[in-house]
Amino acid sequence: MDILIIGSGGREYSIGLALKKDKNVERIFFAPGNGATDELGENLSINDFDALADWVEANGIDLTIVGPEAPLVDGIVDVFKKRGLTIFGPTAQAAQLEGSKIFMKNFLARHGVPTARYIETDSLEEAYKFINSLEAPIVVKADGLCGGKGVIIAQSHAEAKQAAGEMLSGNAFGDAGRSIVVEEFLDGYELSVFAICDGKDYVVLPAAQDHKRLLNNDQGPNTGGMGAYAPTPLVNDDIYAKLDERVIKPTLKGMEEEGMPFTGVLFMGVMVVKDEPIILEYNVRFGDPECEELMPLLKSPASELFYKAAIGDLKSAKIEFHDKYAVGVVMASKDYPYKNSEPAEIIIDEIHHEDLKENAHISFAGVSRGEDGKLYATGGRVLVCVGLGNSIKEAQERAYMLVGQVHYAGKQCRTDIAYQALKA
Numbered sequence: 001m002d003i004l005i006i007g008s009g010g011r012e013y014s015i016g017l018a019l020k021k022d023k024n025v026e027r028i029f030f031a032p033g034n035g036a037t038d039e040l041g042e043n044l045s046i047n048d049f050d051a052l053a054d055w056v057e058a059n060g061i062d063l064t065i066v067g068p069e070a071p072l073v074d075g076i077v078d079v080f081k082k083r084g085l086t087i088f089g090p091t092a093q094a095a096q097l098e099g100s101k102i103f104m105k106n107f108l109a110r111h112g113v114p115t116a117r118y119i120e121t122d123s124l125e126e127a128y129k130f131i132n133s134l135e136a137p138i139v140v141k142a143d144g145l146c147g148g149k150g151v152i153i154a155q156s157h158a159e160a161k162q163a164a165g166e167m168l169s170g171n172a173f174g175d176a177g178r179s180i181v182v183e184e185f186l187d188g189y190e191l192s193v194f195a196i197c198d199g200k201d202y203v204v205l206p207a208a209q210d211h212k213r214l215l216n217n218d219q220g221p222n223t224g225g226m227g228a229y230a231p232t233p234l235v236n237d238d239i240y241a242k243l244d245e246r247v248i249k250p251t252l253k254g255m256e257e258e259g260m261p262f263t264g265v266l267f268m269g270v271m272v273v274k275d276e277p278i279i280l281e282y283n284v285r286f287g288d289p290e291c292e293e294l295m296p297l298l299k300s301p302a303s304e305l306f307y308k309a310a311i312g313d314l315k316s317a318k319i320e321f322h323d324k325y326a327v328g329v330v331m332a333s334k335d336y337p338y339k340n341s342e343p344a345e346i347i348i349d350e351i352h353h354e355d356l357k358e359n360a361h362i363s364f365a366g367v368s369r370g371e372d373g374k375l376y377a378t379g380g381r382v383l384v385c386v387g388l389g390n391s392i393k394e395a396q397e398r399a400y401m402l403v404g405q406v407h408y409a410g411k412q413c414r415t416d417i418a419y420q421a422l423k424a
């Protein structure tokens with residue numbers, strides 16, 4: 001099978017790595033890929049959806065997998081499907097689950113999926129009224145895609161009103177903020193749970209935990225994610241069962257009933273409050289860096305999972321996972337997440353330790369290949385060191401051993417990834 005992966009991050013690299021190990025896969029392509037994906041396959045510099053579809057047709061590609069949300073929301077799946085090409089991901093209509101927080105919240109309400117109490121509005125007066133009815137902290141969210149920055153956790157009523165005002169005036173996020181969601185703050189622990197869906201059937205992957213803040217102990221600014229691990233012991237069978245019955249099944253049924261069956265990755269941002277899983281948000285793609293830990297836990301051929309989901313035949317797939325743990329530590333550039341950093345050459349020490357060679361690897365993200373053939377850190381999140389083990393502790397130790405082998409000017413990472421699982 002020949003496969004095209006759309007995207008350029010560590011997430012797409014890790015999908016490529018899983019496919020590379022898969023005997024059913026012959027050629028792998030990335031559009032656009034990054035400075036390291038060309039070691040797994042071939043990078044293409046085609047952006048336009050029609051031009052990509054032309055290329056896929058001309059080159060007999062069997063399956064296209066879409067990594068990031070932007071092309072999904074912009075309709076890449078619709079373009080490919082119209083031309084009879086096999087692609088893994090939701091249509092633009094279904095991708096509204098991520099593309100519009102208002103669509104998502106109203107969908108959850110229509111189908112009785114548990115979520116924080118909220119209003120959606122474009123009126124400042126209405127926003128103020130609802131804010132006054134809540135206790136601080138209060139959550140204010142811009143409707144549209146804001147690159148992960150559109151959520152304000154306001155510590156006071158005044159701060160919430162200010163955030164609502166700045167969003168609604170268009171000053172904060174342009175048109176993405178002209179409608180907002182105001183909701184109650186949920187106090188619990190967060191999970192990232194992923195279901196691979198084929199429109200009707202689904203496979204739930206081991207539950208993960210991300211670390212969104214820049215610094216240890218969840219301090220500092222929000223980032224795209226500084227590390228993740230899976231499976232988390234914070235989920236038990238009861239929570240998985242509640243997610244099945246109250247969240248995933250009603251969502252897939254609801255999407256089908258509303259004429260937009262969901263194919264692709266349903267990424268559930270879950271807050272567990274007193275053992276009850278409540279949906280904070282949906283995304284319609286893998287999390288990054290969660291994907292980097294989940295892909296190596298997949299025991300079944302990755303192509304089978306993605307292909308069968310894309311053609312609506314997950315029923316016939318038997319998907320298995322390794323009985324192991326994975327911990328991924330993001331290594332970021334010096335000024336992440338504030339501003340871009342100067343390109344810095346990456347040097348990776350040769351690994352002699354057999355144990356580390358076998359049980360740890362790097363997923364490359366914000367890297368470029370220089371004209372000198374060397375690898376440079378050029379993005380905010382540069383790479384993810386992933387360790388595997390029979391316990392979270394072992395996986396964590398291996399991930400950090402690998403971190404110690406990687407050098408570039410200004411490297412930064414958290415030193416406590418997976419701490420919630422390991423604290424007493």
Ligand code: AMP
Nearest residue numbers: 116139151183184185186187269280281
């Ligand atoms: P979102 O983009 O909706 O996932 O929000 C980003 C982050 O804000 C989440 O990962 C949570 O940590 C936090 N958050 C969002 N909504 C709430 C809420 N209702 N209560 C508490 N935290 C929230």
Ligand code: GLY
Nearest residue numbers: 210225287288289
């Ligand atoms: N790691 C969270 C995200 O990808 O949105």
